[in-house]
Amino acid sequence: MRTLETLNVGEKAVVELYTDNSLPLKLIEMGCTPGSMIEIIKKASFNDPLYICVDNNYLAIRKDLASKISVSD
Amino acid sequence: MINIALVGNPNTGKTSIFNILTGLNQKVGNYPGVTVNKKEGVCVLSNSIKANIIDLPGTYSLLPKSKDESVVIEYLTDDNSKPDITLVVVEPVNIKRNLFLFSQIKDLKTPVVLVVNMSDRLLKEGIYIDKETLSEQLDCSIVFTSSVKNTGFDDLKKTIIDLSENKKTCISTPVLSRLSEKYPELKKELSTYNNWIEKTNKFSPRNLEEEDEEHKGVQIKETIYRYQHISELLKISLKKDSSKGTGFRARLDKILLHNVFGYLVFFAITALMFQAVFSWSGYPMDLIDSGFADLSSWVASTLSQGILNDLLSEGLIPGIGGVVIFLPQIIVLFLFISILEETGYMSRVVFLMDKIMRKFGMSGKSVIPLISGTACAIPAIMATRNIENWKERLITILITPFTTCSARLPVYAILISLVIPEKTFFGFIGLQGLVLTGLYLLGFLSAIFSGYILNKIIKTKEKSYFVIEMPSYKMPIFKNVFITILEKSKAFVFGAGKIIVSLSIVLWFLASHGGDDFDNVETTVNKEIIGKSFSEEYIANKVSELKLKNSYIGKMGNFIEPAVRPLGYDWKIGIALITSFAAREVFVGTLATIYSVGDADMEGDTIKNRMTKEIRVATGKPLFDLPTGMSLLIFYVFAMQCIGTLAIVKKETKSWKWPILQLVSMTGIAYISAYITYIIF
Ligand SMILES: Nc1nc2c(ncn2[C@@H]2O[C@H](COP(=O)(O)OP(=O)(O)OP(=O)(O)O)[C@@H](O)[C@H]2O)c(=O)[nH]1
Ligand SMILES: [Mg+2]
Secondary structure, three states: OEEHHHOOOOOEEEEOOOOOOOOOHHHHHOOOOOOOEEEEEEEOHHHOOEEEEEOOEEEEEOHHHHOOOEEEO | OEEEEEEEOOOOOHHHHHHHHHOOOEEEEEOOOOOOEEEEEEEEOOOOOEEEEEEOOOOOOOOOOOHHHHHHHHHHHOOOOOOOEEEEEEOOOOHHHHHHHHHHHHOOOOOEEEEEOOHHHOOOOOEEEOHHHHHHHHOOEEEEOEOOOOEOHHHHHHHHHHHHHHOOOOOOOOHHHHHHHHOHHHOOOOOOHHHHHHHHOOOOHHHHHOOOHHHHHHHHHHHHHHHHHHHHHHHHHEEEOOOOOOHHHHHHHHHHOOOOHHHHHHHHHHHHHHHHHHHHOHHHHHHHHHHHHHHHHHHHHHOOOOHHHHHHHHHHHHHHHHHHOOHHHHHHHHHHHHHHHHHOHHHHHHHHHHHHHHOOOOOHHHHHHHHHOOOOHHHHHHHHHHOOOHHHHHHHHHHHHHOOOOOHHHHHHHHHHHHOOOOEEOOOEEHHHHHHHHHHHHHHHHHHHHHHHHHHHOOOOOOOOOEEEOOOOOOOOHHHHHHHHHHHHHHHHHHHHHHHHHHHHHHHHHHHOOHHHHHOHHHHHHHHOOOOOOOHHHHHHHHHHHHHHHOHHHHHHHHHHHHHHHHOOOHHHHHHHHHOOOEOOHHHHHHHHHHHHHOHHHOOOOHHHHHHHOEOOOOOOEOOOHHHHHHHHHHHHHOOOEHHHHHHHHHHHOOOHHHHHHHHHHHHHHHHHHHHHHHHO
């Protein structure tokens, strides 16, 4: 399974079901729910943080958090 | 009067709506215990009905994760404060996420109105919302508004009046019953949403730092259920033409977030901002300065001699002048900051700077406090509230006072003009300006450097993640900018102003009273000069000099002189240092007061001239020479001299430990560096 930070800019994927409770609730509340379409819009210099779009919400998150989000094509 | 609360995600336009509904009829206060601005205002709904409107901070959810958010929940659930009507403000582009919060508020069972703001953007974004269907699905009234076009507000007022009469609450979402099916053991907790919120939120600040682990799994399920519910509804009532809308954002982001140009633009904007703060405000500041000086001498010469005259012309008026003089800078600074915030650019700065700031133990979000710290550390420290990681927030709070706030500027300005010669290099680079730039840089570098050190020292176990929204770009609404500036200026004048004015009165008192020795100065001098012939002038000067020495302030000054002598200061500067622990800008005023009290014929002379004439007793040379001046400048770069800042740090960190640490370490660094500087020069 892939995690979000391995996606290339512009590549689309689907957020997988969360298997544990380590993800911050805030991320889910902001619309990063399982089954939504997710895309990386831009990576900052040194690939961190990431500018993402998930289900029409534009967010910026750090790489450490992105590596905890599982995605599938 | 009906109480109405404005609730919604950040950036949906709550404050814009609030500004339209209340006009200038608003006041800003604080929630008890937390420093989050609470804005209240009165709105005239109809000839006979008025409403009290409360603008709440933006929140994504009722399950709180930061102080800002806990304010909203407490407000909405506490029986004492609970509003009669809640207006949930949403915007079309992120309507799904906005309705997530709406669904939670609706389950609280208070009368709600769904306000779809920014309706001017519906067409541009290719979004169609079927108002009737959605209103039926949600079982509540919907109003479309636009604060840019100023439309929909009559409709909104009418809806509020109707709702205040029938007090209808809408049916709950199916989320709670689904949850209690899945978790039968929590049936009691899930019986009402109020219950569940109370169960999962313990409002003590300690609990907010870490998430409620026990219920987190259930909260995640709740969130997912709510989103599923909303998606179902929107499938029917929302249509989106996805070919529209994102082009503008993408094009601007390409430049503003570019790995090279992005930073160039940011530095250009910052440079422009500093330039504006210091050069645009120069002229009004001079005007204010001379205006107050004129007022002072006018009062001194018009009013009959006596205590009241002295108090006004030597204490109160210069004191107030010392506050008002900073207004131009604060206005220009917040003009820039609020425009940058309104346009959505600030979030881009956070994105650009995050990685760099993290090396120094901070977050991209720390850039905003550091920038506004150049005006005043107090609002800057309040602006750290949205940094979710406690360690990053703490470090930002601790180092912000190193940035050169505008209160240091008058001190720098007068000292530089006294001791640095007016040389220029290459015809246009002035030495004085160079020194000033150097001092700013020194402040900034020491902030960054301390961040680096603190990052190594402070340890936390706390895990927290950085999630921010990247809002769409917008044209600023100038009414909002204007009201922000007004608000910040008021806060400065009435907050910092109070301290400065009361201090200058205390100072004036201490310098013009002093117990028995002080009262007997005339007799002492008269005894001394019996039989000798001195000029009138000599006697008058002798009297005022002795008076100052024997005043309360003179006694304090003599007491601390041994401590400041190694730095090259005399007791008068020592006093100015002590008083400027209340607020730095008091320094200049104090010297002005002391020197004017001390010398009869200097009345009406400018502060600078008075300081130039000051002689060092031991050598007979001018007191303000290069070593003393430089040593003072360096002292002011580092020293923690601001009661207001210490108070706000205590409030924001909920402990005396951190402000005391700041006071001791910064002042220690200041003393040592000033000492070294004095020796070098
Ligand atoms: N196009 C458009 N922009 C709007 C409208 N209302 C507000 N804005 C813009 O939206 C942004 C946010 O407005 P605010 O009123 O500060 O939003 P808020 O909900 O108070 O934000 P927080 O206090 O951060 O939660 C600003 O840039 C406004 O200029 C509107 O009706 N149409
Ligand atoms: Mg607001």
